[in-house]
Amino acid sequence: MAIIKVERPKLTAGEKVYFGSIFKGMVITLRHAFKSLLGKSTGAEALNSSGMGITMQYPEQKWDDQLPEYYRGAPALVTDELDRERCVSCQLCEFICPPKAIKITPGEIPSNDEWAKVEKRPKEFDIDMIRCIYCGMCEEVCPEQAIYLRPDYVITGTERSEMVHDKKRLYEIGGKRVGLVNKWNDLK
Amino acid sequence: MSEDAPANTATAEKQLPKDLAAEKGMVNVQIDGKWIQVPRGTRMIEAAKMVGTEVPHYCYHPKLSSPGNCRMCLVQMGMPPRPAPGAAPEYGDDGFQKIGWMPRPVIACANTVAENMGIRTTGDLVETTREGVMEFLLINHPLDCPICDQAGECKLQEFSVEHGRGQSRFKETKIKKPKNVDIGKNIRLDDERCIMCSRCIRFMDEVADDPVLGFSQRGTNTSVTVHPGYRLDNNYSLNTADICPVGALTSNDFRFQMRVWFLKETKSIDTNCGTGANTVIWTRGNEIFRVTPRQNDDVNSAWMPDSHRLAFNTLQTDDRLTSPLVQKDGKHVGTSWMEATAKAAEGLGMCQPNEVAIIASGRMSNEELYLTKKIAEALGTDLLTIVPRLEESDGKLISADRNPNTTGASLIWGTDDPAAKIDAIREGVASGKIKSLIVLQEDLLAEAGFKAEDLEKLSHLVSSHTHANPTATHAKVVLPSVGFAEKRATYVNVTGRLQRTNQAVIAPGETRDDWESLAALLAQLDQEYETPASVDKILNSLASEIEAFKGQTFGSIGDLGVQITETGVTIPLLEQEKARVESGQVVG
Numbered sequence: 001m002a003i004i005k006v007e008r009p010k011l012t013a014g015e016k017v018y019f020g021s022i023f024k025g026m027v028i029t030l031r032h033a034f035k036s037l038l039g040k041s042t043g044a045e046a047l048n049s050s051g052m053g054i055t056m057q058y059p060e061q062k063w064d065d066q067l068p069e070y071y072r073g074a075p076a077l078v079t080d081e082l083d084r085e086r087c088v089s090c091q092l093c094e095f096i097c098p099p100k101a102i103k104i105t106p107g108e109i110p111s112n113d114e115w116a117k118v119e120k121r122p123k124e125f126d127i128d129m130i131r132c133i134y135c136g137m138c139e140e141v142c143p144e145q146a147i148y149l150r151p152d153y154v155i156t157g158t159e160r161s162e163m164v165h166d167k168k169r170l171y172e173i174g175g176k177r178v179g180l181v182n183k184w185n186d187l188k
Numbered sequence: 189m190s191e192d193a194p195a196n197t198a199t200a201e202k203q204l205p206k207d208l209a210a211e212k213g214m215v216n217v218q219i220d221g222k223w224i225q226v227p228r229g230t231r232m233i234e235a236a237k238m239v240g241t242e243v244p245h246y247c248y249h250p251k252l253s254s255p256g257n258c259r260m261c262l263v264q265m266g267m268p269p270r271p272a273p274g275a276a277p278e279y280g281d282d283g284f285q286k287i288g289w290m291p292r293p294v295i296a297c298a299n300t301v302a303e304n305m306g307i308r309t310t311g312d313l314v315e316t317t318r319e320g321v322m323e324f325l326l327i328n329h330p331l332d333c334p335i336c337d338q339a340g341e342c343k344l345q346e347f348s349v350e351h352g353r354g355q356s357r358f359k360e361t362k363i364k365k366p367k368n369v370d371i372g373k374n375i376r377l378d379d380e381r382c383i384m385c386s387r388c389i390r391f392m393d394e395v396a397d398d399p400v401l402g403f404s405q406r407g408t409n410t411s412v413t414v415h416p417g418y419r420l421d422n423n424y425s426l427n428t429a430d431i432c433p434v435g436a437l438t439s440n441d442f443r444f445q446m447r448v449w450f451l452k453e454t455k456s457i458d459t460n461c462g463t464g465a466n467t468v469i470w471t472r473g474n475e476i477f478r479v480t481p482r483q484n485d486d487v488n489s490a491w492m493p494d495s496h497r498l499a500f501n502t503l504q505t506d507d508r509l510t511s512p513l514v515q516k517d518g519k520h521v522g523t524s525w526m527e528a529t530a531k532a533a534e535g536l537g538m539c540q541p542n543e544v545a546i547i548a549s550g551r552m553s554n555e556e557l558y559l560t561k562k563i564a565e566a567l568g569t570d571l572l573t574i575v576p577r578l579e580e581s582d583g584k585l586i587s588a589d590r591n592p593n594t595t596g597a598s599l600i601w602g603t604d605d606p607a608a609k610i611d612a613i614r615e616g617v618a619s620g621k622i623k624s625l626i627v628l629q630e631d632l633l634a635e636a637g638f639k640a641e642d643l644e645k646l647s648h649l650v651s652s653h654t655h656a657n658p659t660a661t662h663a664k665v666v667l668p669s670v671g672f673a674e675k676r677a678t679y680v681n682v683t684g685r686l687q688r689t690n691q692a693v694i695a696p697g698e699t700r701d702d703w704e705s706l707a708a709l710l711a712q713l714d715q716e717y718e719t720p721a722s723v724d725k726i727l728n729s730l731a732s733e734i735e736a737f738k739g740q741t742f743g744s745i746g747d748l749g750v751q752i753t754e755t756g757v758t759i760p761l762l763e764q765e766k767a768r769v770e771s772g773q774v775v776g
Contacts, residue, residue: 090334091447106444119368120335120444143334187361188330 059154067151072134074152075127076174077167078145080182084115085171086146089122093138093147101131102138118184125167129155145180205283206303218287218306231775232296232307233261241309244318244347246325246433247385248297250775251490251765252394255298258385260325260347262293262317266306293317318351326356328363328408330380338435340448344383363408371413372420374440374494375429379411382436388412388428394768395491395761396424396584412436423582426494430480441498442478451477454692455747457679459551459672460496462587462594463488463759464681466748467497469673469692476500476673476693484748485776487685489765493586500673507656509668510697520666525700525708532626532665533712535648539624541568545613547636549629550574550591550606552702553677553689554737555726557593557600559706560628566714571622575636576607584761587682595755596680599736610636618642627651628702629669633658652705667705670695675702676723678745682757687749688742 014020035041039051049056056063077087089106107123109116138147150173157163165173205216205223214225219239226235231254233243246258268285271277277285287306293313301307308314326348333339365379384403389412393399400418403410414420420428429437451470458465458479465488470478479500481492512528513520523531536544544567548560552574564572574597577590591597597606614637616622625646632638634657643649643662651663660666674695678688695701703723711717720726724742731737736752744750769776 088335089444090339091450092334095447095449106446108444117367118335187364 064151071151071153072136072149074129074150074155074165074173075132075134075136075138075147075170076150076152076165076172077125077170078148078174078177078180079171080176080180081178083176084118084184085121086144086177086180087122087125088118088120088144088146089125090120090143092141092143096137096141098135098137099131099133101128101133102126103128115184117188122167125170127165127170129157129163129165130160144183145177148174148177150174204279209303215301215303215305216284217301218284218304220307220309223282223284226301228301229772230301232263232265232294232299232301234775235301236263236296236307236309243296243309244343244351245297246343246383247387249387249390249431252387252390252431253773254775255386255390256295258325258383259295259321260318261296262314262321263296264308264311264313265290265294265299266308267302268304315351318347319353322348322352323357325383326352327358328365328380329383330362330367332381336378336381336435337438337443337448338381338432342435343433365409365411372422372425374498375420375425376438376440376443377412378436378438379413381434382412383434384410384412385433386412387431387433388437391428391431392420392422392425394773395764396422396427398422398424401428423493423495423586424491424584426497427481427491430490439478441501446472446477452692454673454690455482456673456689456692457592457687457749458488458492458496458499459592459679459689460499460590461585462589462592462682462757463585464592464679464685464687464749465492465496465585466687467492469500471673471692474693476504482747486751486762487681487683487687487749487759488585489761491585491761493582493584496586503654503671503673505655508696508699509653509656509660509666510699511668512698513660513663513666515664520661525698525705528665528667529705529708529712532650532667532709535664536567536624536626536650536713539648542571543621543623544569544626545571545609545616545622545624546573546626547610547613547628547630547632548572548574548597550577550589550594550597551629552593552597553675553679554593554596554600554686554730555677555723556628556702556706557597558726558730558733559703559710561601562717563626563706563710563713566710566717571609571613571616572601573609573613574606575610575630575632577635581760584764585759587757587759589682592681593679595682595684595753596678599680599753600730600734602734614638614642617646620645622646624648625650627659627663628706629653631657631659650709652702668695668697668699669702669705670699674699676742677703678727678740678742680752681749682755683759684751684753684755684757685749686737686740686745686752688745 036053041051041054043054044051049061079085089104091104094102094104103126104122105124107121109119109121136149139149152173209216209225213228215228216223217226217235219236224239226238233248236243243261245261248254248261266287266289269288279285285304367378367380369377371377389401392401400414400420401412402415404413405411426439429439450472454469456467456469458467466482466484468480468482469476479497481488481490483490511522512525514523514528514531546560546564578588579590581588598604630636633640649663650665651660652667652669653660654669654671672689673692676691678686680686703726707719711719731740768774
């Protein structure tokens with residue numbers, strides 16, 4: 001194997017003193033520092049930061065609009081176009097839930113209700129967000145397209161009981177979801 | 189002898205399998221290639237069951253007649269071809285004739301086996317047939333499994349997974365039928381889910397003798413209905429929900445309470461009457477959700493009265509006693525078991541033997557009745573009784589004796605009528621002759637005919653109850669007690685069969701098992717008494733003392749119980765079933 005001898009680069013006098021490079025570096029740093037003071041940090045827009053540096057000031061600033069479509073946040077119940085609660089409390093999500101975070105008390109829809117033909121809906125629906133591992137199994141198993149993982153990830157509370165999402169809270173998070181299969185249509 | 193022997197062997201060698209089987213009243217049947225002997229007259233479906241092959245079916249139920257209308261149990265059948273005139277049948281090396289398979293399937297539920305018959309429960313013909321039948325059954329099925337209580341134990345779900353297509357080819361609009369129909373106190377009807385197996389109709393007609401159900405309309409519009417002007421209010425109506433293979437008939441009591449896959453099953457027995465129907469208690473966590481009958485052909489066949497299966501609801505109420513109570517200045521205050529037992533024993537010890545009486549209950553288990561007898565012996569009193577509960581039998585499963593363990597009480601106490609002394613005790617209490625009373629599991633003011641002012645005359649009253657009640661308000665010491673589903677115990681039913689309950693749930697609060705509180709009381713009264721470590725030990729000492737129980741343990745009783753004595757009492761429903769089996773109406 002041939003041996004290639006690498007020559008050391010020949011440095012000029014200026015290069016040998018190093019000050020030039022140090023000064024250049026400091027200029028770059030200072031330029032960023034000044035830009036930051038003026039609120040014009042590079043990349044601030046993409047990171048949705050205030051411009052005071054590129055560190056996102058969470059929770060004042062959030063990256064929510066950058067969350068992907070498939071983001072798995074808090075599971076929540078949804079209603080359909082007709083404001084019907086889609087959940088019929090079949091309890092499959094309760095069954096599949098790996099950390100046993102879901103607790104459902106099934107109930108009957110009274111005969112004078114508009115949706116009496118659906119017969120069943122949850123009387124209570126609790127998801128313990130301390131237990132939830134955001135796996136999305138509940139969404140996958142749901143035969144009624146009633147439970148979805150929403151982009152909500154800020155689930156905080158000062159007490160354990162606050163961390164349990166009840167039925168009302170779950171519908172608040174879930175909201176209305178359109179374009180789903182209307183199984184309980186006029187033919188049913 | 190020596191001359192006959194070789195001749196006999198020679199004939200034995202010539203004997204064909206059919207002759208060998210015929211001697212025993214059996215026939216040879218080939219099921220999925222395997223030859224077995226089954227009794228003559230066996231249904232093909234039962235013969236398959238004998239070799240461990242379950243032929244899928246909906247309408248067939250061994251306790252009911254076989255109309256053969258669901259067509260799910262179709263199998264392929266073959267018989268030896270008929271020999272030409274004059275020709276002798278040909279037997280192969282194995283002694284069987286060659287089977288000629290029929291090109292079309294037959295139903296296995298209503299056909300009986302014959303000599304040299306072949307049955308195929310698998311194969312192309314059978315499998316495509318099942319697939320076809322399943323497709324027809326699902327044509328008008330609403331597929332509302334998410335809201336159907338039967339989901340999880342639905343034969344339609346199971347068989348469509350096993351034998352269905354997975355995809356529907358049906359393009360037309362499904363027939364709409366009545367849903368959520370109120371047809372009786374305990375039963376809800378959903379006609380869209382019905383697959384017209386007619387099990388419920390036959391049950392109400394043949395077993396319950398109340399034929400209120402029937403089919404109306406024709407073709408795809410056929411639906412199960414109650415006859416006009418009638419309702420399904422029979423006390424056996426919930427059995428129709430049990431035998432319904434789909435969710436067409438469901439229980440109102442269990443409706444939307446819990447999905448079945450969450451429930452744990454505990455084998456137990458019913459303690460609402462002397463029959464002691466075998467049951468399964470379905471629980472989740474510490475809550476009972478339903479009770480269903482468990483098949484025991486010597487006790488309850490496969491059925492159970494509604495009133496008894498719904499009785500568990502009275503156990504799970506808010507008025508349960510949860511801790512021992514002692515009366516202080518006319519008020520009951522909670523206390524420790526130790527103090528309550530000591531207080532109870534103290535008051536009893538102050539009386540003369542003839543001033544103390546014990547009113548036990550026919551609802552108590554053998555172990556508890558045995559300890560009660562020991563307490564009576566320790567107190568030196570012979571005033572020991574149960575409260576009689578004789579009413580009328582319903583002519584089916586509800587015994588005239590509403591106490592589940594009267595037989596046990598007579599065996600253990602060695603008396604013909606364990607309730608004989610109730611009148612004497614009642615009079616003794618009224619006259620003030622009896623000063624102390626122990627009341628176990630009975631509300632004297634409700635059923636035993638006692639008066640509140642008489643109970644006030646007592647200087648000491650110890651009572652043990654599951655629920656708060658008027659008798660307990662008069663008691664000096666009240667001990668909380670466990671219900672039927674909360675203890676492991678044995679009972680002897682009216683026919684003399686020893687059966688056991690198993691613990692399905694845990695009693696609330698500080699409640700102790702009854703044997704524990706009785707043994708603790710006995711230990712206070714009799715210093716030499718060694719408190720047993722478990723209920724098994726009590727059954728052991730009971731078995732060593734009472735002849736009828738000899739050698740019995742919780743293990744030996746098993747799930748179906750053992751007959752330990754013959755009382756001569758019969759269960760009417762079993763007699764009716766026996767008659768139907770003998771007439772060939774049902775398999776049994």
